[in-house]
Amino acid sequence: KTPTKTKRSTERGEGRAKLIAAMTKHHEYDNGSCLNQEAIGNNELARQAEVAKRTASDFFAKEFDGHAKYRALCNDPPRLVAAMKALRGEFRPREFYTARTPDDLEQEDE
Numbered sequence: 001k002t003p004t005k006t007k008r009s010t011e012r013g014e015g016r017a018k019l020i021a022a023m024t025k026h027h028e029y030d031n032g033s034c035l036n037q038e039a040i041g042n043n044e045l046a047r048q049a050e051v052a053k054r055t056a057s058d059f060f061a062k063e064f065d066g067h068a069k070y071r072a073l074c075n076d077p078p079r080l081v082a083a084m085k086a087l088r089g090e091f092r093p094r095e096f097y098t099a100r101t102p103d104d105l106e107q108e109d110e
Contacts (some may be wrong), residue, residue, distance in 0.1 A: 015055040020087050022049035029084045037080060039071040063087065 022045055027033035040048075046056035057067075064070040064083075073079050085091055 009099060015049070015051045016059060018049040018051050019056060019059045024084065024088065026078065027084060029081075029088075032085070033078050034077060034084060037074050037075040037077055042067055051105060 002007065023029075023040065023072060025044070026036060026040045026048065042056050043053055045059075046053045049056065060067045060070055074084055
């Protein structure tokens, strides 16, 4: 008898949750800091999360508009931290009250 592959994720959203957990671990995200800014590859993330490669690919497409944009984000530590917070649902509306835009910063320089 030939062994059959079992489906890795069976509940809706389970794959996404596994991918976020694996990405959190990869980036060594803790308390608002990412100690590892190195981008993780699609196949490696899928392997670590124990999901299909296609699930990881869809995740990068949906959450980052593709793996290339995710890699670029990894070169900007504050934005990487913000992305991790967003993925993990850690933002609170009150955090946006004090957020400053680039226009705000330009006005302060004048």
